[in-house]
Amino acid sequence: MGLEPQFETVYKRPDTFTPTTTHYCPGCTHGIAHRLVAEVLEEMDLQEKTIGVASVGCSVFAYKYFDCDFVEAAHGRAPAMATGIKRVLPDRIVFTYQGDGDLASIGMAEIVHSTARGENITAIFVNNANYGMTGGQMAPTTLPGQKTTSSPAGRDIEDTGYPIRTAEMLATLDGAGYIVRRSLHDPKNIRKAKKAIRLAFETQERGLGFSMVELLSTCPTNWGMNPVQSLQWIEERMIPYFPLEDFKVSPNLSQVRV
Numbered sequence: 001m002g003l004e005p006q007f008e009t010v011y012k013r014p015d016t017f018t019p020t021t022t023h024y025c026p027g028c029t030h031g032i033a034h035r036l037v038a039e040v041l042e043e044m045d046l047q048e049k050t051i052g053v054a055s056v057g058c059s060v061f062a063y064k065y066f067d068c069d070f071v072e073a074a075h076g077r078a079p080a081m082a083t084g085i086k087r088v089l090p091d092r093i094v095f096t097y098q099g100d101g102d103l104a105s106i107g108m109a110e111i112v113h114s115t116a117r118g119e120n121i122t123a124i125f126v127n128n129a130n131y132g133m134t135g136g137q138m139a140p141t142t143l144p145g146q147k148t149t150s151s152p153a154g155r156d157i158e159d160t161g162y163p164i165r166t167a168e169m170l171a172t173l174d175g176a177g178y179i180v181r182r183s184l185h186d187p188k189n190i191r192k193a194k195k196a197i198r199l200a201f202e203t204q205e206r207g208l209g210f211s212m213v214e215l216l217s218t219c220p221t222n223w224g225m226n227p228v229q230s231l232q233w234i235e236e237r238m239i240p241y242f243p244l245e246d247f248k249v250s251p252n253l254s255q256v257r258v
Helices: 030-043 058-064 078-088 100-106 108-116 166-170 187-205 227-241
Strands: 050-054 069-072 093-099 122-127 176-183 210-216 246-249
Touching: 030 058, 030 093, 030 122, 030 187, 050 058, 050 078, 058 069, 058 093, 078 093, 078 100, 078 108, 078 122, 093 100, 093 187, 100 108, 100 122, 100 166, 108 166, 108 210, 122 166, 122 187, 166 176, 166 210, 166 246, 176 187, 176 227, 187 210, 210 227
Parallel strands: 050 069, 050 093, 093 122, 122 210, 176 210
Antiparallel strands: 176 246
16 A cells, blocks of 8 residues: 655735736746735735735836735825825835835835934835846946946946935934835745834834835846845845844834744
8 A cells, every 4th residue: 555645835925915826037036025025914914904005116017916906006105005095094014115226216205204204114125236027227326336227337326426324314213113124035034024014014013104125136137146145145245335234113012033
């Protein structure tokens, strides 16, 4: 008599994630960021009360991947749209999902003033140091000397200034309740990123003000690297300029283990 094979489930798609193949390039960590947000929404039982706001950029199709209510905002305007939704429906969990070209460039005014007003919304900010969707141009987060399609000789800070450290800047505003930076370049940091996302949503649930998790993410296609090289580049080049820290944590926010 043969023995039936025994299997142990080690991976399960969250119910907050649709069974849809994403459009992201091989090696891009947008997919990891999506997975973490979906897991947190499921674990906190927030699926039925969550409204996401997708930005313009590589994340433009985020509404196809999350199984919760979603809307699409004009370029850079996700925080403004999220503000309106939250004020009309204050019992909902409202979050934006934005890249660095969207949030830190055309949408800088929206994110700054949403934070200053203490809007009780959450931003998931994916920083890959370039404009990913439109061809890899220089963004406000592009590192000094980094080559892009619009800075082929490398970013010259004398001409274009220094990269903007958005998390550090927003943390100076009184309306901020939780502002941190994490990375998606290895399993240890991915686990830390998930905990930060959960704390950001808890900040919103408790009405403690604006929350944002900045996630350092790869862009192998526009960086001209393979996936392994791009993960190393985050560790060796991005983290020294964009340190992984808690920049502001409300004293009323308890620590949650995940």
